[in-house]
Ligand SMILES: CC(C)[C@H](C(=O)O)[C@@H](O)C(=O)O
């Protein structure tokens with residue numbers, strides 16, 4: 001009989017609330033014969049304040065044994081900026097080699113977008129997750145003086161770029177439009193830019209059916225608001241991916257419905273699934289948070305583990321729910337979770 | 347009697363066409379007693395193909411003697427990516443210490459925006475122009491092999507950050523809303539992020555009337571499409587500034603009306619003014635390019651040289667022209683220039 005052994009990290013702020021709904025929908029969608037085991041972890045601001053720890057070696061050992069990880073949100077104004085981001089979120093992505101950071105954007109019928117004319121939006125960003133300016137390389141000299149110099153080093157390797165580019169080509173190949181766009185800034189960041197461009201062009205030869213193009217990251221932000229329909233699959237570096245996926249979320253229904261997967265495709269380590277939004281301390285504990293992004297992250301999780309039919313059911317339930325919800329007054333977090341759980345079970 | 351000695355760099359593609367209109371409006375707006383001298387330079391793709399040069403020491407010596415520089419656009423698909431960008435545009439910004447890269451965004455009444463509901467947009471981005479990931483620091487080892495490693499180093503100095511932050515505070519102080527937002531990614535790029543944040547907070551003490559806030563660059567792209575009215579003045583690093591100003595241009599009427607100044611506030615070197623758009627080779631030579639961005643760059647140029655009344659006349663002419671043009675069929679490049687020249691002369 002089948003089973004899923006899930007690590008659950010509710011985290012801070014609205015993380016607790018949205019994860020509860022994610023698990024509700026997950027339980028509802030799974031067939032009777034699949035045994036779901038969950039173990040909750042207390043990472044985040046509370047643990048940091050209590051112990052000074054963000055993520056220990058023992059934690060990593062324990063997390064490693066699960067099939068996958070579901071995360072709500074990590075971050076709180078009481079913790080200095082960077083401590084939980086670098087000490088937990090990024091540490092985990094790097095430790096578990098989550099090199100494919102997958103972020104789909106789809107504007108569903110009737111869903112509000114800041115763009116005029118309800119454009120068609122249906123693309124996926126494959127963001128590199130373990131290199132670029134996110135490595136923590138760099139440093140500071142003469143800190144706090146008028147002669148301070150601070151550097152940040154973007155590290156890009158043929159190995160790291162090629163594996164994520166190949167993953168993106170495979171995803172493009174599997175989609176009807178079969179189009180892949182490389183987003184970079186190769187006219188200014190020429191060292192990293194040449195590496196990305198050369199690897200992209202080389203791997204393209206293995207995928208003759210995939211149409212390719214290249215655009216600079218600055219121009220990409222223009223297209224995301226003037227012609228988002230031009231995108232099918234985008235592959236890009238860690239920092240550019242961070243920036244354009246927030247914009248992509250904003251134009252395709254908002255951060256309340258943006259899901260993401262931090263994926264280790266070879267499954268040497270468990271992959272982690274999380275909404276793109278943060279912990280939103282301003283609305284935490286009020287039942288106002290939209291759990292849809294977390295529920296869609298659960299669908300990505302199921303797809304990663306091979307439960308495609310169940311993932312499809314969640315996607316369909318969200319589409320139906322959002323379409324029906326359009327223009328109606330906001331519902332509470334648990335009401336949305338209940339509605340989605342009822343649909344997937346049905 | 348007064349005089350302006352201007353270096354003119356039409357450059358590539360539509361650069362030629364838009365600069366001609368910029369000069370037309372400049373001549374029309376200047377009072378009789380101001381002597382305008384111009385010298386044209388042939389930088390760009392043609393010169394590069396003919397001589398292999400992009401910008402020599404002799405060129406810099408010659409350019410240095412002018413009061414200001416007006417640039418159309420540089421760049422052509424026949425030149426490998428990066429050659430003209432690094433060899434001309436960035437070389438000039440660095441050589442002439444253009445550390446304040448000024449990019450105003452204002453959505454004028456009736457002007458088309460991709461955003462629904464015609465939001466209020468009126469802010470200025472002060473982009474640092476001589477540091478960050480644009481310094482060209484970094485390199486490549488094992489190029490072209492499967493073991494290639496390419497790095498890009500973002501260099502940030504207290505000196506460089508403080509002068510641009512202080513400039514931005516002064517600009518915020520001079521505006522009615524007096525609000526300054528720092529955009530960075532200080533939770534991930536902690537070395538540079540701490541420097542920027544600390545300098546920002548320190549300089550803020552000198553400007554008690556200015557309201558300040560901080561947002562991450564990814565979140566900034568969301569606000570630019572969901573709530574652009576929240577911004578008054580933004581100060582940010584070279585790369586983040588590049589990205590968000592293209593998005594800002596897109597939402598506030600398009601790249602056809604986005605002006606910029608590469609400013610050396612101390613006037614040790616001439617400042618350079620240019621439209622944010624590129625050379626657009628696909629529409630070059632057809633009289634289709636909108637010269638408005640170049641004309642608005644001329645206004646920034648005049649303001650920099652102390653001709654405030656003339657700059658105001660250009661801004662007012664553009665506002666009137668755009669409002670009248672709204673919804674009408676597109677006009678030719680020279681028609682728009684003629685209309686603006688007539689208005690400012692009037
Ligand atoms: C919180 C932060 C470290 C993170 C990132 O920059 O990757 C977030 O913005 C995201 O996009 O997941």
Ligand SMILES: CC(C)[C@H](C(=O)O)[C@@H](O)C(=O)O
Nearest residue numbers: 187188218431435436588622
């Ligand atoms: C052409 C390129 C070097 C330039 C930049 O990145 O600064 C352009 O995008 C700009 O914004 O002026």
